[in-house]
Amino acid sequence: MHDYGVDVRVLLLGGTADGRELAAALTQAGIDVITSVAGRTSQARNQVGARVGGFGGVEGLIGYLSANEIDAVIDATHPFASRMTANAAQACAATRIRLLRFTRQSxxxxxxxxxxxxxxxxxxxxxxxxxxxxxxxxxxxxxxxxxxxxxxxxxxxxxxxxxxxxxxxxxxxxxxxxxxxxxxxxxxxxxxxxxxxxxxxxxxxxxxxxxxxxxxxxxxxxxARPPLPEGLPEITSIADAVSWVSTPND
Incomplete structure (x- = not known):
């Protein structure tokens, strides 16, 4: 196991195969990860260890981030889950929590x-x-x-x-x-x-x-994919996403 030596808690917004792979990589790197899925399909609902369901909009997500002491958020939802991506961007901006968009190659x-x-x-x-x-x-x-x-x-x-x-x-x-x-x-x-x-x-x-x-x-x-919120960084590599988590906030 590669331990990046960082004491952070990451909220991973998942629901895709890519998200599951990233969650496994983060866990292997010694990073504390909470995976959340919308649960629209039985496959997503049955994902072991995942939090299932919505947050209740931007305000609900803000409350969740604060209550669970989240240090960084990775949005690994489907490329067309634009509402969740927008909510994550607003909630992270309001709480000054780092946010990354992780998605498969277009x-x-x-x-x-x-x-x-x-x-x-x-x-x-x-x-x-x-x-x-x-x-x-x-x-x-x-x-x-x-x-x-x-x-x-x-x-x-x-x-x-x-x-x-x-x-x-x-x-x-x-x-x-x-x-x-x-x-x-x-x-x-x-x-x-x-x-x-x-x-x-x-x-x-x-x-x-x-x-x-x-x-x-x-x-x-x-x-075509919906545009990302302005200023939201996007990564398509699992290794780069794990590295992003380990990089201190600027």
């Missing part, structure tokens, strides 16, 4: 990124998809599906379906990744997909669908 650097139609939000993605003939594969998660109600031939792949009303014209494919290239190729072919709509979740483990789409010349609509 797909902006993907070899085929220049070939995709990049859009700012789900409304823009739905508008583009509505103009395309054929069947659309949505890999945007469960919560944004209402934005695509105007589409009449959709396969929506979600990690976990929770009994929500299925939008008209959509078929839910409940399946949890990661998915390999051959499986993604077969899905696109078998479902006769003519357009893929995704969001810039990033990471190598979720990118096989993009390589399969390129091989089959299936157009991709990619939703």
């Amino acid at each position: 797909w902006r650097t993907h070899p085929h990124a220049a070939d995709w139609a990049w859009v700012p939000d789900h409304a823009a993605a739905a508008a583009l998809a509505a103009m395309a003939p054929g069947r659309v594969l949505l890999t945007v998660g469960r919560q944004p599906l209402p934005a695509y109600r105007s589409l009449n031939d959709v396969v929506a792949r979600v990690a976990e379906w929770q009994g929500d009303e299925v939008p008209a014209g959509a078929r839910i494919l409940e399946s949890r990744g990661p998915f390999d290239f051959d499986a993604e190729l077969a899905l696109l072919r078998d479902e006769k997909i003519t357009m893929l709509v995704s969001k810039d979740s990033g990471g190598a483990e979720n990118g096989a669908k993009l390589d399969a789409a390129a091989q089959l010349e299936v157009p991709v609509v990619m939703i």
Whole structure:
């Protein structure tokens, strides 16, 4: 175990595979870590040792940080969890607690990124998809599906379906990744997909669908990540994040 010799308590806002890896690395480095997850999926709710649930907005988070003597916060939530990121930024600014955004590498650097139609939000993605003939594969998660109600031939792949009303014209494919290239190729072919709509979740483990789409010349609509709060530092390396924790505050 590498002990960085720092006596700090870190609140890790998690819920992603990257967050779990970072929590393990921080613990191995001898750093006191409290992991908090929103608990929207059974996988997140069952994470061993994690605090589950929201904080009650910015004021609730401020109270939690003070009550638990938190010295630093690492936001390792999903790249599209913009509300939690904004709340963390406000709460840390109010309490003068250090905050870091830790996230997986964006797909902006993907070899085929220049070939995709990049859009700012789900409304823009739905508008583009509505103009395309054929069947659309949505890999945007469960919560944004209402934005695509105007589409009449959709396969929506979600990690976990929770009994929500299925939008008209959509078929839910409940399946949890990661998915390999051959499986993604077969899905696109078998479902006769003519357009893929995704969001810039990033990471190598979720990118096989993009390589399969390129091989089959299936157009991709990619939703860009929401902007980070001004001045919030961002790191994509676990080693760099652990080092950040060990660095004294300026």
